[in-house]
Amino acid sequence: MTHTTTELTFAVNPSDHPLAAAERERLLADPGFGKVFTDHMALATWSSGQGWHDAQVRAFGPLSLSPAAAVLHYAQEVFEGLKAYRHDDGSIWSFRPEANAQRLQRSCRRLALPELSVDDFVGSLKALVGIDQAWVPAAGTGETSLYLRPFMFASEAFLGVRPASVVTYAVIASPAGAYFSGGLKPVTLWISSNYARAGEGGTGAAKCGGNYASSLAGQLEGNQHGCDQAVFLDSATHSYIEELGGMNLFFVTRDGKLVTPELTGTILEGVTRSSILELAKELGLEPQERRIEIEEWKDSARSGEITEIFACGTAAVVTPVGELRWDGGSVDHRGDGPAIGEVTSTIRRGLLDIQYGRAEDTHGWLTRLA
Ligand code: COI
Numbered sequence: 001m002t003h004t005t006t007e008l009t010f011a012v013n014p015s016d017h018p019l020a021a022a023e024r025e026r027l028l029a030d031p032g033f034g035k036v037f038t039d040h041m042a043l044a045t046w047s048s049g050q051g052w053h054d055a056q057v058r059a060f061g062p063l064s065l066s067p068a069a070a071v072l073h074y075a076q077e078v079f080e081g082l083k084a085y086r087h088d089d090g091s092i093w094s095f096r097p098e099a100n101a102q103r104l105q106r107s108c109r110r111l112a113l114p115e116l117s118v119d120d121f122v123g124s125l126k127a128l129v130g131i132d133q134a135w136v137p138a139a140g141t142g143e144t145s146l147y148l149r150p151f152m153f154a155s156e157a158f159l160g161v162r163p164a165s166v167v168t169y170a171v172i173a174s175p176a177g178a179y180f181s182g183g184l185k186p187v188t189l190w191i192s193s194n195y196a197r198a199g200e201g202g203t204g205a206a207k208c209g210g211n212y213a214s215s216l217a218g219q220l221e222g223n224q225h226g227c228d229q230a231v232f233l234d235s236a237t238h239s240y241i242e243e244l245g246g247m248n249l250f251f252v253t254r255d256g257k258l259v260t261p262e263l264t265g266t267i268l269e270g271v272t273r274s275s276i277l278e279l280a281k282e283l284g285l286e287p288q289e290r291r292i293e294i295e296e297w298k299d300s301a302r303s304g305e306i307t308e309i310f311a312c313g314t315a316a317v318v319t320p321v322g323e324l325r326w327d328g329g330s331v332d333h334r335g336d337g338p339a340i341g342e343v344t345s346t347i348r349r350g351l352l353d354i355q356y357g358r359a360e361d362t363h364g365w366l367t368r369l370a
Contacts, residue, residue: 001332007052007117007119008053008055008124009055010042010044010055010123010124010127011055011056012055012056012057012127012130012131013057013058013059014041014059014131015058015059015060018039019039021096021134022054022286023135023324024135028135028137028138028144028175030177031137031144031175031176031177031331032177032181033147033174033175033176033177033178033179033181033230033315034176035133035174036174037173037174038132038172038173038175039059039060039132039135039171040057040058040059040060040131040173040176040216041059041060041170041171041173042055042057042124042125042128042169043055043056043058043169043199044056044107044116044120044169044170045142045155045166045167045169046114046166046167046169052114052116052120052136052169052365054186055120055124056205057127057128060172060244063168063170064287064370065155065298066157068157068158068159069153069154069155069156069157070117070154070155070156070157070159070164071153071154071155071164073159073209074154074161074341075208075209075210075213076111076112076113076153076154076163077111077151077154077208077209077210078104078107078108078113078151078153078206078207078208078209079107079150079151079152079208080103080104080148080149080150080151080206080207081100081147081148081207081313081314082094082095082096082097082147082148082271082314083095083145083149083355084125084136084145084148084369084370085145085175085355086134086136086137086138086139086145086356087139087355087356087357088139088140088357088358089357090139091357092129092133092368092369093355093366093368093369094125094129094274094366095149095271095355095366096271096365096367097117097121097125098121098122098365098367099271099274100121100150101116101118101121101122102118102208102361104116104121104150104152105118105205106205106239106269106289108152109354110203110205110208111203111206111208111277113154113163113164113167115156116152116165116169121150124150124169125150125171125369126169126370128148128171128173128367129146129148129173129369129370130192130370132146132173135173136175137175139356141174142177143173143177143178143317143356144175144176144177144225145176145355146174146175146176147173147174147175147176147314147315148171148172149171149174150170150171151169151170151171151172152168152169152170152344153167153168153169154184155167155168160220164196164259175223176315177321179313179315179316179317180228180316180319184319184320184337184340185230185320185321186319186321186322186323186334186339186340187229187319187321188226188227188228188229188321188323188324189222189227189228189229189230189231189244189321189324189325190218190221190222190225190227190229190230190325190326191230191231191233191327192218192221192222192230192231192232192326193233193238193326193327194217194218195210195214195215195217195221195230195232196214196232196233196234196235197211197214197215197218197232197235197242197243197266198211198214198232198235198242198267199266200264200265200266201265202266204242204265204266204267204268204320205263205265205266205267205268205269205363212232212245212246215230215245215246217300218230218232219245223276223278225325226325227325228322229245229246230244230245231243231244231246231324233294234266237292239294239295239299240261240292240293240294241261241292241293241294241297242261242267243261243267243268244311246315246316247270247311247312247313247316247319248260248261248267248272248311248312248313249309249310249311249312249321250273250276250309250310250312251292251297251300251304251308251309252285252308252310252341252343252344253300253305253306254287254306254307256284256286257276257285257286257287257288258280258286258287258343259287259288259289260273260277260288260289261289261290261292262289262290262291262292263289264291270312270313270314271314272312272313272314272317272351273312275351275363275365276312276347277289277349279287279347279350280347282350283346283347283350285343297309297324297331298329298331300333301331301332301333304333305339306333307333307341307343308333308341308342308343308344309319309321310341310344310348312346317348317351318344318348318351320339320340320341320344322339354366357361
């Protein structure tokens with residue numbers, strides 16, 4: 001079995017120990033997020049001499065890595081996140097995979113890693129999902145999907161600080177339900193004023209592991225104050241809202257605007273974020289990308305100028321924000337309103353309907369994987 005792309009051919013070597021169907025179905029019934037993995041993974045190697053080669057799909061399992069591998073020391077690594085959705089007719093689709101492929105290329109340029117072509121990226125997904133398609137949850141089971149995690153890292157064993165000359169690309173897949181345990185309910189956010197996630201000229205716009213590592217101390221501080229997530233502010237003035245570390249933020253105003261922090265180079269260019277900006281126009285909302293001060297959030301939530309707030313990302317889809325807390329204060333913009341606001345619900349539904357094939361794909365956002 002092979003899967004051919006423009007440049008790479010992923011040779012498919014089926015696992016000799018796939019999980020029994022009954023056990024797989026048991027796991028698919030309540031997968032949680034990021035805990036369960038399919039039978040296979042895709043791999044490819046790059047070297048400065050040969051370029052990309054050795055593309056294959058083989059049994060999911062531990063990778064053999066030298067303790068001197070550069071990624072373990074200097075964090076030369078990037079990743080992506082996207083999902084495979086099963087439609088009612090059994091076919092399997094992904095949402096804007098070329099946008100993820102292009103973002104991976106931008107991340108690679110920032111982290112001095114070799115680029116993978118869009119065709120090879122999509123080809124790797126097709127090769128993996130093709131053999132693991134039984135792991136894509138059945139249509140009509142809420143919002144479960146197969147989360148796909150492509151990633152690339154410096155696998156060369158070398159301790160000098162320079163771009164690695166041997167690099168590994170891999171894709172693993174994990175059946176997924178709601179990102180937050182407890183399902184869809186409003187999250188409470190903590191303003192991280194002691195820790196920034198990214199700075200000007202840094203890697204904030206790249207999807208690299210280091211950004212997520214740098215968000216953890218703020219996240220922990222938030223958890224210690226009873227919050228689910230931390231909101232990061234710009235590192236220069238500590239006054240403008242950036243993002244949550246793993247999600248972008250949106251604000252719905254009383255006069256029908258849908259506002260999100262503009263991309264300043266320190267914020268991740270979310271695929272869900274850009275899709276929502278498109279959908280907003282169709283829903284009669286006025287999308288606005290601009291800088292938003294944290295004080296504006298506090299004041300507008302109190303005055304009722306902001307009516308709804310939500311976070312978004314591939315993993316979290318659209319998640320309502322209930323409350324904002326900081327050292328010495330808090331604001332809850334919901335008042336007596338429903339836990340999930342009307343606009344938040346409509347956007348969430350609109351996005352999921354396209355992804356699961358329940359609404360017409362007028363944007364050409366879907367790509368068939370199997
Ligand atoms: C995603 O939404 O796909 C991400 O990579 C973010 C992470 C919090 C899971």
